[in-house]
Structures are given as structure tokens and as C-alpha cells.
Amino acid sequence: MKTELKLKIRNYFSVFSICLATAIYILFRFTSQVPTLGAEKEKLKQQIFAISQSEPLRTGAFSPLPKHTSANPEKARLGKMLFEDKRLSKDDSLSCASCHDLYHGGANSLKTAVGIRGQIGEVNTPTVFNSQFNFRQFWDGRAASLNEQIEGPIHSPIEMATSWTEILAKLEQDKRVIEEFDKIYPKGLHRESVIDAIVEFEKSLITPNSAFDQFLRGDASALSARQLAGYQKFDTLGCVACHQGRNIGGNMFQSLGIAGDYFKARGGFLNSDLGRYNVTKREQDKYVFRVPSLRNVELTAPYFHDGAVPTLEEAVRKMAKYQLGRNLVAEDVEDIVEFLKALTGQLPVSLQSVRGTANEAQ
Numbered sequence: 029m030k031t032e033l034k035l036k037i038r039n040y041f042s043v044f045s046i047c048l049a050t051a052i053y054i055l056f057r058f059t060s061q062v063p064t065l066g067a068e069k070e071k072l073k074q075q076i077f078a079i080s081q082s083e084p085l086r087t088g089a090f091s092p093l094p095k096h097t098s099a100n101p102e103k104a105r106l107g108k109m110l111f112e113d114k115r116l117s118k119d120d121s122l123s124c125a126s127c128h129d130l131y132h133g134g135a136n137s138l139k140t141a142v143g144i145r146g147q148i149g150e151v152n153t154p155t156v157f158n159s160q161f162n163f164r165q166f167w168d169g170r171a172a173s174l175n176e177q178i179e180g181p182i183h184s185p186i187e188m189a190t191s192w193t194e195i196l197a198k199l200e201q202d203k204r205v206i207e208e209f210d211k212i213y214p215k216g217l218h219r220e221s222v223i224d225a226i227v228e229f230e231k232s233l234i235t236p237n238s239a240f241d242q243f244l245r246g247d248a249s250a251l252s253a254r255q256l257a258g259y260q261k262f263d264t265l266g267c268v269a270c271h272q273g274r275n276i277g278g279n280m281f282q283s284l285g286i287a288g289d290y291f292k293a294r295g296g297f298l299n300s301d302l303g304r305y306n307v308t309k310r311e312q313d314k315y316v317f318r319v320p321s322l323r324n325v326e327l328t329a330p331y332f333h334d335g336a337v338p339t340l341e342e343a344v345r346k347m348a349k350y351q352l353g354r355n356l357v358a359e360d361v362e363d364i365v366e367f368l369k370a371l372t373g374q375l376p377v378s379l380q381s382v383r384g385t386a387n388e389a390q
């Protein structure tokens with residue numbers, strides 16, 4: 029029975045592979061720069077509809093994560109130390125890990141972030157896992173790289189509220205830190221080496237071998253029947269038009285509320301709701317966000333840029349409603365949620381060794 033199913037799925041793969049390539053080309057060609065207003069929105073809706081009418085199991089829209097990190101282990105080890113170092117905040121109360129809990133999916137369970145002196149931010153904390161595979165950083169994509177991203181929390185008055193001068197002055201008092209940097213960086217302890225080490229650590233934070241990645245690599249039995257059904261729905265409904273690629277998201281900007289007014293239903297207004305507009309000041313970028321990665325999404329509730337969505341079920345329901353104009357029945361929601369759980373990968377190897385768990389990524 030199982031082999032029969034496997035064969036069936038394998039056949040699917042070969043028969044559709046050419047159509048897949050074409051479909052994916054079209055998908056990328058027309059959705060990577062999706063406009064957001066009026067007639068253009070209508071065009072996007074039609075594209076999503078067209079995608080949803082085409083063949084199922086378009087696995088080519090996705091690719092598995094690499095099994096091993098390319099990060100330099102020495103630098104990553106130093107970077108981990110810095111990531112967990114509270115001297116990176118003005119009053120020594122917060123480290124990067126205070127908000128990006130490495131044992132909580134690289135995020136935390138707060139609605140929005142809490143910075144020094146208990147200041148509450150406007151947006152939810154995204155995961156640092158696999159962030160290297162996102163085409164830009166932050167909900168509004170304002171940072172082009174991980175190196176650039178770090179300046180954000182360091183200088184934000186409601187996050188770490190400090191400066192490199194202050195940070196380096198504190199670290200320079202610490203002999204052990206100086207020695208560690210001298211061992212690895214020709215420049216020694218320096219703003220650039222601090223950033224480089226943190227980025228190298230972030231590069232080590234990949235979560236390989238999720239059930240879905242095993243499936244993508246050809247193991248048809250890696251997904252349960254429920255997950256397979258959820259995957260088909262994710263595909264045919266059109267979620268894949270936006271959540272795709274290596275990170276199942278993270279490779280394009282899209283507007284929130286294509287098929288309905290999310291913000292009106294939620295109520296209230298936050299400056300951060302303007303999304304990409306805050307960066308470009310272009311009218312068409314209002315309410316546009318970088319599509320988030322769905323990897324490990326089961327671990328990172330609450331959801332959306334505003335953290336206003338407490339459960340994964342509700343996130344799926346709201347996505348269907350506001351992005352695709354569909355009201356899903358409970359079974360569809362449950363199937364899709366099961367599929368999303370198949371996107372949970374292994375704890376990054378650079379963290380496993382610390383906890384003493386098995387240190388091999390298959």
C-alpha cells in the first residue's frame with residue numbers, strides 16, 4: 029500500500045516536472061514585484077487564482093535547506109557569546125537572545141517586543157533561525173543584509189538603546205573577550221569583528237531535515253496523510269504564490285489584505301502597519317510586508333507583524349480570508365496546520381552541542 033502510494037507520487041513528479049518548471053517560471057516572473065493597488069491588486073488575484081487551478085504538488089516551488097551550515101565554527105562560537113551578552117544593551121539588561129530565545133524557535137511568545145526599561149515595541153519578534161535565507165531583513169525589509177540588520181536593535185531607543193562606542197568600551201575591559209577576538213580577527217576587538225562574529229553565528233542557525241525537506245529530497249513517506257492533504261491545499265489554494273522558495277517565504281514583498289481589509293477588522297492603527305511604505309514613502313507600498321518564512325512557524329506564535337494573531341489555526345484562517353478571499357472549513361485549516369508542522373526542522377547544530385544533544389545532522 030505504502031509502495032503503491034510512493035510510486036503514484038513518483039509518477040506525479042515525472043509527468044508534471046516540465047509543467048512545473050514553466051509554472052514556476054511564470055510564478056516568479058509575475059509575482060516577485062507584486063503591485064498592491066486597484067487594478068494591479070485584481071491582476072494579482074487572477075494570478076493567484078490561475079496558480080490555484082493548475083496541477084497539485086508543485087514541489088519545484090520549494091527547495092530544502094542545506095543539511096550543513098557554511099558558518100565558520102570559531103567565529104560562530106564567539107558570535108554566540110556576543111548574541112547572549114547583555115553588555116550589548118545600554119543598561120546591561122538585554123541581549124539579542126533576550127528577545128530571540130534560541131530555545132523558543134529563535135523568537136519569543138510575546139505579542140510585540142519588550143526593550144530596555146520595559147518599553148513595548150509595535151511589532152512581533154521574528155525568528156533568527158534561517159534568517160540568512162530571507163532576501164531582506166525585518167517585516168518591512170528595511171535591512172538588506174544581516175550585517176546591516178544588527179544596527180537596528182543596537183541603536184533603537186526602545187530596544188538596546190546603545191552605541192558601538194559604549195559597547196566596545198565595556199567589552200574592552202574584559203580580558204577574555206579581547207583574547208578571543210585577537211585569536212580570530214587580525215583587527216582584534218572592533219565594531220566590524222563584533223558584527224561579523226554575530227552574523228557568522230546567525231549563519232549557523234539553520235534548522236535542517238524537517239519532514240517537508242525529507243519529502244522534497246524524495247522520501248514520499250516523510251509526510252503523514254494529513255500533512256500531504258494540507259500540502260495539496262496549501263498549493264491549490266494559492267498560499268504557495270507568496271510562501272515559496274527555500275524558506276517557504278522570505279523572498280518577496282506582498283500586501284496584507286489583498287482580498288479584504290485586515291486592518292479594519294482588527295481595529296486601531298499603528299505606524300508599523302504601513303509596512304514597506306515607511307521605507308520607500310511610495311503610496312503603493314502601504315500595508316506591504318516581506319512575506320515571512322513559514323519554517324518552524326509552529327514554534328513562533330503569536331503571528332503577523334502586529335502579533336495580533338494568537339494561534340496557527342487563526343493565522344491560516346486569516347490568510348485564506350484576507351489574502352485569498354476564502355473562508356476555510358475546519359478540516360482544511362487543520363490539514364494546513366498539520367502541513368505547517370512538517371516545516372519544523374532540527375535544532376541548529378551550534379545549539380545542540382550546548383545542550384549535549386546528539387550533535388549530528390544526519
Ligand code: HEC
Nearest residue numbers: 123124127141142143151152153154159165166167181187
Ligand atoms: C527588544 C527585543 C529585541 C532585541 C534585544 C533584538 N531583537 Fe532582533 N528583532 C526584534 C524585533 C521586534 C524584530 C522585527 C523588527 C522589525 O521588523 O521592524 C527583530 C528582527 C531581527 C532580525 C530580522 C529577522 C527577519 O526575519 O526579518 C534579525 C536577524 C535579528 N532581529 C537579530 C537580532 C540581533 C543579532 C540582535 C542583537 C544585536 C537582536 N536581534 C536584538 C526584537 C529584538
Ligand code: HEC
Nearest residue numbers: 266267270282284317319320331332333343344347348351
Ligand atoms: C498574497 C500573498 C500571500 C498569500 C497568498 C498568503 N500569504 Fe501568508 N503571509 C503573507 C504576508 C505578507 C504575511 C505577513 C503578514 C503580516 O506581516 O502581518 C503572511 C503571514 C503568514 C503567516 C504568519 C507567519 C508569521 O510568522 O507571523 C502564516 C502562518 C501564513 N502567512 C500562512 C499562509 C497560508 C496557510 C496561506 C494560504 C491559505 C497564505 N499564508 C497565503 C502573504 C501571503
